[in-house]
Amino acid sequence: IATIEDEAEYQDTKYACQRRTPLKHHNKIFTDALEVLEKNADYTGGDQDYSRALAFRRASASLKSLPHTVTSMRDVANLKDIGKHCKDVIREILEKGYSTEIEDIKSSEWFKTIQLFVGIYGCGPATARKWYNMGYRTLEDIKKSTTIHLTADQRNGIRFYDDLQTPVIRREAEAIRNFIIEEIKEISNDFTVVITGGFIRGKDSGHDVDLLMSHPDNGKEKGVLQKLITNLKQKNLLLECSLQANTFHKESLKSPKHYKSSMLDHFEKSLSIFRLEKSMVDKYTSCGGASKTTEKVQGGKSCSSNTKSDDYILKHTDSFDLPKDRTWRAVRVDFVVCPQSQYGYALLGWVGSKMFNRSIRLYADRELGMMLSSHGLYDRINQQYIPASSEQEIFEHLKLTWIEHEDRNC
Ligand code: GTP
Ligand code: MN
Ligand code: MN
Structure with a gap:
């Protein structure tokens, strides 16, 4: 049950790294749908699609940290990072329990095939699209192909497909x-x-x-x-x-x-x-x-x-x-x-999530003029490196409230 403090905490934040994002949250039905849109944009692969994918990701992160379930469009009005497209999807899900757009994407041959191919270790969306356009649809097609030259990674990706998907x-x-x-x-x-x-x-x-x-x-x-x-x-x-x-x-x-x-x-x-x-x-x-x-x-x-x-x-x-x-x-x-000497920064980077990293790095850059990576922090204004021996210290340098590892699941 969301407390007033939880709600206030959510409302006060601009970046996902300022909010707690637990693994189990209240809006899975919506975030699952947005993740399909994100994947779909990601698979499509243009520069614009990349930004669209990020926008869906940010919307989904916002819903994940919301301390209550969205039950009406009134709830959506003050949500962060939710654009028109996302609102339409949420509205449809609220009305019918599902979104036609998402169902269409999920059942399309293109999406299913690209999803199958990017599941191969060593195969990204660009390669997957190339194979699709060559007419391939199944792992068997790829195995039998005499025209595709598979990389060592991809060969293993196919060989161990079931194991790596488990x-x-x-x-x-x-x-x-x-x-x-x-x-x-x-x-x-x-x-x-x-x-x-x-x-x-x-x-x-x-x-x-x-x-x-x-x-x-x-x-x-x-x-x-x-x-x-x-x-x-x-x-x-x-x-x-x-x-x-x-x-x-x-x-x-x-x-x-x-x-x-x-x-x-x-x-x-x-x-x-x-x-x-x-x-x-x-x-x-x-x-x-x-x-x-x-x-x-x-x-x-x-x-x-x-x-x-x-x-x-x-x-x-x-x-x-x-x-x-x-x-x-x-x-x-x-x-x-x-x-x-870089342990705190490396740990912060490898705990993730990817979205959390993106968010905290953007925050450091935009709000503090600092460059954060898995190796360290550089203050562009004072032109100096800022060492830290732990993640806690990094949060202090960044003037951020500490977020537990389990709450970085954005
Ligand atoms: P699952 O493995 O699916 O459970 O999710 P995960 O969050 O562990 O994802 P993944 O293993 O891909 O990445 C773990 C963390 O390592 C993420 O937060 C990445 O952003 C981070 N990471 C930091 N540096 C690198 C890098 O150089 N390469 C990769 N692949 N990941 C990095
Ligand atoms: Mn991992
Ligand atoms: Mn990994």
Whole structure:
């Protein structure tokens, strides 16, 4: 039940980063609809469509932080960031329970096909549209095509399509984190590995596991990820990995170009596909096998350093087929390493959501003349960098009320 304070808090804000946006909110029926419009604009892909997609996203964020359910058009009158198009959709849903426009989009062959294709790891809307225009409609079409040249990412995206479309649950994420901690102990002491992304914001499942890694002594984080990746590869636990070096220079903190390329950061990272042995989930989570409330994991060959290298069938074959009786599943894992001096900023960036980041960066720029990224904060007016050792400190520098991780789900 919304209190007067909650309502006042909502009304006082201009940016999503100033409001609490919980995971479970009161207007799902409307935000689901707006998310279809956002996707549709995003898939279409022009510059104008990009702005339209953002506008739908902002409208949806506004509804998510509203402390009550919209029940009439009177409620919508004082809502933030809701344009005419969104109002029309909301009105129709209030009247009929659904929106014709949304239903039409969802049932269109174009939308369904693009949605299918962008679900392939390594395939964005532009590629999806190209394939659609070439006449392809199904994954089978893509597999059989002799004209398409698939990238390595896309091949794996198709090969592991079902696995990567199956949400990662929290227990799997925790097992992977705990396992990685064990692995890192062999390389470096005191390394910290934190699950960020959707899970830290309270989601029960997600499309990947985001791991932020650091060492308490600034500089000692260097080289560790490379060794970790090498070891994991040796144990056949990575189905795909690409190691990106750290490309950060302090000067880039104040360059507008850096600000514009917005969401991407310059940390050393590996966006990988992890081969999760199902037996690892019990072995590496605290409740372990004792928890009978959760689904029993089948199979159970232990995953350890003695996995034979011919188990790693996928590397040497061109086939898209996976063995029927496999004891593992593919999971997308993002490994990110940051130096201790940038930890607060890196954490803020990797907690997300993407929309929250967009909003807080825009706020810093517009309201304070400051440039915020996952690496730091630069005060353009006083021409100085502002260090921070925690997220709390960053919020203070930005004169923002603290927002809990679970309340950044815009
Ligand atoms: P699910 O994975 O679907 O649960 O949602 P998520 O919020 O975890 O999304 P995702 O894994 O895509 O991103 C996690 C956070 O990392 C988001 O807030 C991104 O904005 C943030 N992020 C920061 N820097 C980067 C970057 O360089 N690349 C990517 N991909 N994400 C980044
Ligand atoms: Mn994630
Ligand atoms: Mn991610």
